[in-house]
Amino acid sequence: QGSKERFHWQSHNVKQSGVDDMVLLSKISEEAIVENLKKRFMDDFIFTYIGPVLISVNPFKQMPYFTDKEIELYQGAAQYENPPHIYALTDNMYRNMLIDGENQCVIISGESGAGKTVAAKYIMGYISKVSGGGEKVQHVKDIILQSNPLLEAFGNAKTVRNNNSSRFGKYFEIQFSRGGEPDGGKISNFLLEKSRVVSQNECERNFHIYYQLIQGASQEQRQNLGIMSPDYYFYLNQTDTYQVEGTDDRSDFHETMNAMQVIGIRGEDQQLVLQIVAGILHLGNISFREEGNYARVENADSLAFPAYLLGVDQERLNEKVTSRKMDSKWGGRSESITVTLNVEQAAYTRDALAKGLYARVFDFLVEVCGDPPRVWSPPAPGDGRGRSLHQKQANDLVNTLMKCTPHYIRCIKPNETKKPRDWEESRVKHQVEYLGLKENIRVRRAGFAYRRLFHKFLQRSFQGKTLGIPPRVWRVWRVWRVWRVCPRWGTLPVAGCCWGGFGVSWLSTASPSQLFLLEEMRERKFDSFARVIQKAWRRHIAIRKYEQMREEAASILYNFKERRRNSINRNFVGDYLGMEERPELRQFLAKRERIDFADSITKYDRRFKPIKRDFILTPKYFYLIGREKVKKGPEKGQIKEVLKKKVELQAVSGVSLSTRQDDFFILHENDADNFLESIFKTELISLLCKRFEELTRSKLPLSFKDTLQFRVKKQGWGGGGTRNVTFIRGQGDVAALKAGGKTLTVSIGDGLPRNAKPTRKGAAQGRGGRRRPAPSRSAPAAPRGACTNGGPQICRADGWAQRDTYRMPQKQPRGPPAAALPARSAGHKARSCASQSSQSLQLQAQSIPWVAQRRRSLSQRPPPARRPKPQPKAEGPRCRALYQYMGQDVDELSFSVGDVIDILMEDASGWWKGRLHGKEGLFPGNYVQKI
Numbered sequence: 001q002g003s004k005e006r007f008h009w010q011s012h013n014v015k016q017s018g019v020d021d022m023v024l025l026s027k028i029s030e031e032a033i034v035e036n037l038k039k040r041f042m043d044d045f046i047f048t049y050i051g052p053v054l055i056s057v058n059p060f061k062q063m064p065y066f067t068d069k070e071i072e073l074y075q076g077a078a079q080y081e082n083p084p085h086i087y088a089l090t091d092n093m094y095r096n097m098l099i100d101g102e103n104q105c106v107i108i109s110g111e112s113g114a115g116k117t118v119a120a121k122y123i124m125g126y127i128s129k130v131s132g133g134g135e136k137v138q139h140v141k142d143i144i145l146q147s148n149p150l151l152e153a154f155g156n157a158k159t160v161r162n163n164n165s166s167r168f169g170k171y172f173e174i175q176f177s178r179g180g181e182p183d184g185g186k187i188s189n190f191l192l193e194k195s196r197v198v199s200q201n202e203c204e205r206n207f208h209i210y211y212q213l214i215q216g217a218s219q220e221q222r223q224n225l226g227i228m229s230p231d232y233y234f235y236l237n238q239t240d241t242y243q244v245e246g247t248d249d250r251s252d253f254h255e256t257m258n259a260m261q262v263i264g265i266r267g268e269d270q271q272l273v274l275q276i277v278a279g280i281l282h283l284g285n286i287s288f289r290e291e292g293n294y295a296r297v298e299n300a301d302s303l304a305f306p307a308y309l310l311g312v313d314q315e316r317l318n319e320k321v322t323s324r325k326m327d328s329k330w331g332g333r334s335e336s337i338t339v340t341l342n343v344e345q346a347a348y349t350r351d352a353l354a355k356g357l358y359a360r361v362f363d364f365l366v367e368v369c370g371d372p373p374r375v376w377s378p379p380a381p382g383d384g385r386g387r388s389l390h391q392k393q394a395n396d397l398v399n400t401l402m403k404c405t406p407h408y409i410r411c412i413k414p415n416e417t418k419k420p421r422d423w424e425e426s427r428v429k430h431q432v433e434y435l436g437l438k439e440n441i442r443v444r445r446a447g448f449a450y451r452r453l454f455h456k457f458l459q460r461s462f463q464g465k466t467l468g469i470p471p472r473v474w475r476v477w478r479v480w481r482v483w484r485v486c487p488r489w490g491t492l493p494v495a496g497c498c499w500g501g502f503g504v505s506w507l508s509t510a511s512p513s514q515l516f517l518l519e520e521m522r523e524r525k526f527d528s529f530a531r532v533i534q535k536a537w538r539r540h541i542a543i544r545k546y547e548q549m550r551e552e553a554a555s556i557l558y559n560f561k562e563r564r565r566n567s568i569n570r571n572f573v574g575d576y577l578g579m580e581e582r583p584e585l586r587q588f589l590a591k592r593e594r595i596d597f598a599d600s601i602t603k604y605d606r607r608f609k610p611i612k613r614d615f616i617l618t619p620k621y622f623y624l625i626g627r628e629k630v631k632k633g634p635e636k637g638q639i640k641e642v643l644k645k646k647v648e649l650q651a652v653s654g655v656s657l658s659t660r661q662d663d664f665f666i667l668h669e670n671d672a673d674n675f676l677e678s679i680f681k682t683e684l685i686s687l688l689c690k691r692f693e694e695l696t697r698s699k700l701p702l703s704f705k706d707t708l709q710f711r712v713k714k715q716g717w718g719g720g721g722t723r724n725v726t727f728i729r730g731q732g733d734v735a736a737l738k739a740g741g742k743t744l745t746v747s748i749g750d751g752l753p754r755n756a757k758p759t760r761k762g763a764a765q766g767r768g769g770r771r772r773p774a775p776s777r778s779a780p781a782a783p784r785g786a787c788t789n790g791g792p793q794i795c796r797a798d799g800w801a802q803r804d805t806y807r808m809p810q811k812q813p814r815g816p817p818a819a820a821l822p823a824r825s826a827g828h829k830a831r832s833c834a835s836q837s838s839q840s841l842q843l844q845a846q847s848i849p850w851v852a853q854r855r856r857s858l859s860q861r862p863p864p865a866r867r868p869k870p871q872p873k874a875e876g877p878r879c880r881a882l883y884q885y886m887g888q889d890v891d892e893l894s895f896s897v898g899d900v901i902d903i904l905m906e907d908a909s910g911w912w913k914g915r916l917h918g919k920e921g922l923f924p925g926n927y928v929q930k931i
Contacts, residue, residue, distance in 0.1 A: 017043035020084050022050050023444045033437055034429050041414060041423060047084035050437060051444040053408045054089045058115035061420040066122060071129050078519060086119060086409070090126045093407050098180050105404035108412030111431065113162030113418070119409055120172065121148055127174065133181040140182050145172060146259040147187060147369040153212060153256040154362050155189070157196055158205040161416060163244050166236035167193035167207070168362075171397060185722070186554040189366045190393045191374075194355040197280065200239050208252065209277055210236060217274075225278035226305050234286035235354070263369055266498045276361055279309035280354045286321065288346045295322050310357075321350050410435050426885075461863025546571045547851060552757045553686035562661040562751035564733065572683045574598070577614060585614060585625060586645045593618050596687045601678040602888075606712040608739040612889040613644065615676070617684065619691050622647055622667075624674070627890050639890045645674075649692050654701035655685060656708045660725040661751025662735050666710045666725075673710035675725065877903040879914070879928035893921030901928060 018039040019025055025032050040048055041057050042770050048055040065085070074087035076095070082088060093104045106123060108116045128141040152164065159165040169190035177183050200206055210230075217227050230242045260270050283306040288295040297303060297318055307314040326337045337397060341349060412431050415422040432438070549572045557563065576599040589595070597617040602610045603624065614625040624645040630638050647669060656666040663681050667674040676685055685702075692700040706727040714720035723742050730736055730747030738745045887894040895901060895916055903922065905913040912925040 004481065013281070017045050018048075020049060022048060022055075022441055025441065028438060028441050028445070028815075030432050030438055033432050033441070034425060037412070037428065037432075037435060038423050038425070041419065045083070047086060049079075049084045050440050052079070052089075052092075052627055053410060053440060054084065055084060055412065055437070056086065056110075056115055056119055057412045057414055058113065058118075059420055060415075060418050060422075068129070069128060075130050086122050087126050088410065089407055090123045091130070092126060094130065094180070094237055096405065097176065100405075103253065103404040104407065105401055105897055106407040106409060107401070108409045108411060109435070111413055112159060112165045113415040114411035116409075116411050117148075117152070117156070117164065117166050119411060124148070124172070124174075127182065130410045131176070131180050135182065137181045137727065142262050143264070143369060144172075144182065144185050146262040148259075148261040149252070149255045150263065150365060150369070151187070151189075153209045153252065154207060154365055155192065157193075157200075157207050158241070158244050161413075163418065164208075167196055169402070173400075185369075187366050187369050188393075188397070188753075190397065192359060192362055194359050196610075197355050197358045198235055198284065198351040200241075202239055203241055204239055205244065206236055208249070209256070210281060211242065212256060213274060213277060214255035215249040216251075221274070221477055225274060225309065226282060227278065233281045233284060234287075235281055240492060251510050265368055273361055273365070275309050276357055279306050280357055282306040282352060283354050283357075286350055288322070288343045290343050291675065293342065294340045295343045321353070322346050324349070399458050410437065417903050538581075547758075549683075549686065552690075553682045554757050556686055556689060556702065557657075557682060557754075558757065560702075561657055561659055562754055563756045564661050564751055567679070567682070568752060568756060574683070574687075576600070576680065579616075584641045585616070588623055588625060588641075588646070589616070589618065596691065597684050598682075599678060599684070601676050604675045604677070604744075608723070608737070608744045610677075611887055613676075613683070614641075615678065617687055617691070620649060620695065621854065622649065622688070623650075629890075649688070649695055652688070652692060652700065654703060654707065655688070656703040656710075657681075657685075658706050658725075659704050659754070660706070660727045660729075660745070660748050662727065662746055662748050664708075664725065664746065665733075666708055668710070672713040672720070675710050675723070726800050877930060879903055879912075879930045881928050883927045885923060885927050887921060887923075893923040894917065895923065900931070903930075 008755070018036040022036060024031060025036065037048060037055065037057060040046070041059070044059070044063065046057045046059050048057075056303075070085065070087055074082055074085055074091050076091070079088050079092060089106070093106060093651075097104045108119050110116050121229070124144055127665065128145055131137070131141075151170065152166075154169045155166060155170075156164050157167050171188040171190070173186040173188070174182050175184040196206060200267045205211065210233075213225075214227055214230055217225065222229065231240075232239045236242070249511045252492070259274075262489065265273075282302075286302045286306065287298045290296075300318075303314045303318055307317045310317070323338050323340045326339050328335050328337065348633070401778075412428060412435075414428055443690065549822070553572070554563075554568070574597055575595055579584065579595050579598050585598075595616060595618060596614070599614055599615055601615045604610055611626070616623040616625065623643065626642050626644045627639050628642045630636050630640055651669055652667060653670065654668045656668065658664065663677050663679050665676055665678075665681050665685065667676060689700045692698075708725040708727075709722050709727070711722050712720050721742070723744070725744045725746060727746045730749050730911045732749045733751070735746050735748040738747070881895045881897055881899045881901065884896050885894060893901070893914060893916055899916060901914040901916045902922070903912060903914050906925065909911075910925050911922050912928075913920065913922055
C-alpha cells in the first residue's frame, strides 16, 4: 500500500511529521520508534499514539497548543479527527464515563523529569473547562486546580535530573455527577520521601516550601518565624544549592498561600503550617557534643526558638532529643527507665522528629484538599514496620484501579540537560525498551483494535435498528444468550463492514474503521435525539412563557376593562412587522437594539382623522414611524419612511383606556398625548408597563374611564387645547365613530365581562406570519335604490362578528383601515343575490307557459352553418365603488362613489388589489360591487 492509502485517516490541513499512530509504522523496531519520535520532537510534535495509548515527550519549553482554542477543537471530536494530543485522550475518557457510566482512570508513567506532573495538570485543566456547573461546582474545580501548586510546594524538590521532581506518589480521584459536573474529589499520597527533609544529595535541594518561605515571607513573618538566609540552616546548606534556573521562589510562595486560601484553609491554620515548617528548620540547627559518653546540646540557646515555634517547653524538647524512655516488665511489675543517648543517637532522634513533623503537615494538606479542614488525627495503628504500610497502600491502589477502565500515558525524557530540542538517542532508546513500546505496537497490530463485552457493547450501541443490527439480537439481552445468537448471525453488519472475533462473552474487531463508523453513527443518532428533546423542551418553555404573558396582561385589565371574545386567548408574537426584513424601519433604531413590540397602528390627529403609523417598542424607547412623499432632490416623488416621534419610556406619564371592549388607548406624555388604536393593545400595554417598571422602579399609572381626554400639540397660530373621547354602549363588536367638534363618540357593544381571564387551553390563535386584520368599523349606509348584480334588493350584513386576522396579498404588515368592512364580503353578497334572482326566474318560467315554450325552442335550435367569429378578448374583472374611501396609507387606493376599478387580485381577507386612473393599490372589497 502506498503512503497515501495507509495514512488516509490522519488529520488534514495540518503539518505532518512522521507517523501520528506508530501502529502504522512499516517496520517495528526500537530504532524506528526512536526515529519517529525524534522527527516529531524536532518539529514540536510531542504527542504520538500507539492505538489508544498516548506517548508524550517532554519538550522542556512551553508549547503553543494548550489554549482554549485547542480545548474547543478536541471537545467532542473523535481521536482520529485531530493530531495526537493529551486533550483527545482526556475527552475520550470523559465521554466514556458519561456514556458508559463506568469509572475511568489514566495511568501516567515515566522516569523523573519526563513530564508526568505537567500531564496531570493539563488533564485536570481540560476537565475543569469542558464540564459545566454553577458556583458550587466552580468551587470544586478551583480546589482541584489549586491543589497542584500547594502539593508541589510541599512535595516537590529539585533533583539532579529534574528541577521539579515529585518526591511522592499521588492518586487523584474526581467524582462527577450524572451530568458530568465535578462535585467532589480525593487525593491519596504514597511514599513521601521524608529523608529529603534532613539530607540531600549533591546539586539537589530540599522541598520547595523552605526556599519559598525564605524568599517570599513578609517582614512581619520573618520576625515572627525567625527567617534567615538559606545558608544559615543546617537542613538547607548541605549542598550549597539554593536557586533553580527558571524558578521564582518569591512568586511561587504567593501562589502557594493563595492556593491555601482557595482550598479553604483558615488564616490561623495557614500560620500554624508555616510555623511548623520554620520550626523544622530551626530544629535542624540543634547540634550536640559528647560529654561523658553522653550527648549534650552544644548551645542551649538553639533550643529556644524551635521550642517556641512548636509550642513546647524548652526543657521538654531538650529531654526528648537527648534521651528516651524504655518500659520493661518483670513478672507483674512494670518499670520505666530513662536512657541517655549518645551524639549519633541524639542526631538521629532530632532528624526523626523533623521528618515526622513534616509528614504530618503533608498528610494534613492532602486531606484538606479533599475534605474541610479538621483537627490532625494520629495515624492508624500498625505493626511498626514500614513495609506493611507500603504494602497496604499498594494493595489499596491496585484494588481501586481494577474498578476503573484504564487509559495510559507514557512519558519520555529526551535529555538530561533540561534544554529544548536536545535529543539523546541512547537515553530515549533505553526508555522505549523498558516502557515496552515495541511490544505494545505488536500487540495492537496482531490483535484486535476493539474488544468489548457483549452486554456493554449492546448497552453503548442500544439504537440497533439505526446501526443495521438485526432486531432479533435486541430481543436477546442476556450475555449467555447473545453468544448463541452470534454464530447464527454470522457477521455483524454495521455500515457495510463485517465484524468478527465472537467469543463466549466478548465481541472484537481488528479494523479501527468499523469502530470509528459505529461511533460516528451513534453520535449522529444521539444528535438527532438531542434535537428532538430540545425542540420539545423549547416548545414547552415557549407555551409556558406565552401563557404567563397572557396572564400578566390579563391581570392589568382585570376588573377594569371588557375583553374581546376572540383575542383573550391568543398568543403574543411581539414583532408583527417582520423587523428582521425591514431595514427601512430598523434604520431609526440603535444598533442591536432589542425590539419588544412592533405593529402598524392607527393614530388620530386633532380632527380625529386616522393616520397609519408603525409603532415600535424597545426596552428604553417607543417609536412612531410614518411615510411621506419626497418633495425635492433625486428621490423626488418617492415614498420614504419618516421618524415622527421617538419618546423615552420615562417620559410616559400614564395610559388611559375605556371600560368597553374597544381598541383605543391614550399614551400621555409631558408635551402632548397620543390617541392610538391597536388590535394588540393588551400585549402592547403589558410590555410597556413591564419596561416602564424596569426603568423607573415604579408602576405605570393606568386610568379606565368612559370619558377620556387627550392634549394636542400647539401648531402655528392655533392653540393646542384638549380633545374628548366618549364611549357609549352600542350594537355589535365593531366600534362606530362619530366626530363632532372637539369630541369623538365611540359606540360599541358589550364584550366579555371585566373579570374574564384567558384559559390555559383556550382557543389560542397562533400567527405564523403577518396577517392583515379585517376592517374594524362598519361601512357607511348604501344609497337608496342601489342594487347588487342587477338584483332588485340590497343584500347586507349587520356587521363583522369575527376579528381574526388574515394574510394580506403582496403587502407588508399593516394596521386596520380607517373604515370597517361589513360582516360578509361583496362576493358573498353577490352569490346570495344571484341565487335569489335565479330562483325568481325559475318561478316565472313555471307560471308563464309561453316563456317555457320559448326556452324549449331556443334549446332545440340547430347550430349555425358557419363558425362564429371569435369573440374579442374579455377584459379583466371590474367593480364599481358603492361608497367613498380615502386611503389611509401610501399603498392604499382612494376612490369616490361610482368609480370603476380594475380588479388585479382578490383576497379572502377582504382587501383587494386594484387599479384606478393608472394607480395601483389596496382597497376594502365590500366598498365595491362587481360589474
